[in-house]
Amino acid sequence: MSIPILSILVFLPLAGCLLLLPAWNCRRLARPIALVVALTELTLALWLYASWKGLAVNPFPQGFLLLEDAPWIPAFGIRYTLALDGISLLMIMLTAIVFCVGLAVSWDSIKERTSLFLSMMLVMEAGIMGVFLALDLALFYLFWEMMLIPMFFLIGIWGHGRRLYSTLKFFLFTMSGSLLMLLAIIALHLLYAQQTGVSSFQLQELLKVQLPLETQLWLYAAFFLAFAIKFPLFPLHTWLPDAHTDAPTAGSVILAGLLLKTGSYALIRFGYPLFPQAAQMMTPLFYSLALIGIFYASLVAFAQQDMKRLIAYSSIGHMGYVAIGIAAWQPVALSGAIIQMANHGVTTAALFCMVGMLDERAHTREIAAFGGLWGKLPLWSFFFLLFAVTAMGVPGLNNFVGEFLILAGTIKSSPLVAVLAFCGIVFPLIYMVRLVQEVVFQKERQPLSLNDLNPREIGILAILALLDIWMGIHPAPLLEMLHVPVQLLTGGTP
Template structure:
């Protein structure tokens, strides 16, 4: 029976680890070990799903899903406990498990106060994010969507820096208030489906067939789009992101950039477009505009930053614009590229935030003007810094190039003008990346800094991320093949 409820185990195994950590909260060392053990176990479990070549489910699964659970929960309100996994959600699950291990690793020495609580919140957030990527009941999805905000709020508010309370509250209010309109839209389509079919259900597979008047569909899709665009974040709804990144602890920044931003893109792909295809097509020009402007704006503002964390935060706005562009094109090539870019961005930007955190631990400064000549002081750290900066800039052979290239090619076939403007945005990306590398690694030393090179733990973290960046850059075919079927089904939804 356990084999038929692996998705439930996948979602709640980190929560079990969090409870165990709180039970042994008097020992910081034990809390770290328990967190690492459960994070690695979750990674191994997520890897198991890549070995499945047939459908494993007790329940009739929707097309494209090879793992599916659908059991009674709150029948009176048409709410069921429904989880499902296809190739797209599998990639997001694997990314979540991988980045959580990285998050535990970068927190190993950096967190010195309330250690058990910190690691418990990391694992609780992992459960919430996994629930978002696997839920196929809209009520269950919304529940996980809100739950995952709470651990991040406390991570920023308790272990953050600078204006951490301000940034934590701003992050929570932006995402929570935007989600309230999505809840109204969910209830509306739930009621419309019940009136049409006589059966009230929050199941995605049921609601997709609901006949929604065009004008009503515009409002409902707008509510979904607002919630997801805030989380992306799309311009001009991005203003919470730089503050949250700047004041979050390193693990918070890594998980925020690598995972939480992806939940917005995933929600748009899984729920927004399939539920309201006509409205989505009507909003396509607006999404194109927001994506293209965000690509250039994020890169331009990143160039002007003096704080490395804020620079990488604005670079996320720029890179996630490519994901939005690929989704808006809604073609097999562009959508596959957008999904691959979600993974690529998670690896590359997570690594950059980890590197900024490592530099901050050594010098207690994130200001670019503090550094210079770092290559001669810490060559191993500098090597990884250069590698991930080049990956972020889209160097061929590294991961970001493949995703952005597919997005541009796929978008050009259906909308040449947005694709052309997006390409120009890539040039700006190269400009701020070269500036960062020059001033940090090869520029003239501004202040005498005493720095030590990577520890074994830090080197291991960055080496694993580097392997991921190179592998995704030279051999993306297995991942693209994994999403090929689900993407074809999504694009074919009428």
């Protein structure tokens, strides 16, 4: 393919920022420009999905469907290398969908510095696209930092509550992990240069480095900490509830739908392949942190009175299952973990959208403030019930598929972990049923004059609902797309 479509996916949002300059003080013009850019990204991602089988006929090495490679900083062996396989294709589709949702849900709610807000969103989209496509570790690190900086501003400028506290906490956690990862990348680069006499940050070249186990453990620990903060794994999770609580709705949608997935994706793409022995040795620790996170986050979620904070804690629990699937490093479990990343991104984004819509109307997210919404807001209540049931992992909806595959794959190698994780599935049932009961069906606590969903909001939620249902009843196309890269990663035959 002669068209550099991967580069277009990365740089089109940055070009969109330039297009926003003439409309900097015109909110009505800036919003359509940003949305057109996001929809163009979505169109390109869907076109790649429609074309992936044709691209798979003549794949690049390591099963990549597309590869763009050029020298960037030759003195240090840094190259501009982007690549697409089934895993990254699923992630860029998720990215394109979630960003369209984020822009649409904030259409009327962001009334100040709108062009700056939209610019931050587009820069973040470019960074996340780059994270999911980069194969050079220096380039990956650039995109990794690029996606974080706009989130600081989204929370700090357009957030509410203790937004400065949450921004600072987010900054300290993420930057600490990022600096550790940077040191590990530099060390890996120097070790490769020492062994080969050639400078390189290319993943495929760094995979050839012969490392003693002790060195592997130190470098893997640095990568693992950086990615575990993003997951987030217990006990590195404490930044997430605060960030979600104080972020604007679009910020929470992007945070839950995408930023958490960059940590799990990076562990799959870089952490395990680069340090296989260290990863295997640390598997019991990985399992333990994931299980603790599932049970702890679920118990804390049950105690929450703020709907947004409850969903934030539920994200920690659901991402624990993704962690278990990765730790198993077995084809079925790993496929389930990757599918669950997409499932969680869609479902949790929808729940945060719905809480934001309710907050705009009632100016509160406290569970105790609501009740009887089924009679007052029937459309909102219908969608909320659907997404809550999806989050519970009910068969026929998307979360069930990912969790089932994770447990089915894990039970082969770690039966005890699979049994404990299965027991953890009960907890989302408890706190989500409680949430739905108190907000939707319980007797109205105080009179609230609320309007039901408008056409824009119905469109957003209907699309997310259809995705949940489609991924739940027909996940085969996505699993087929993941088959070759998952087999190659786990040492099997494609």
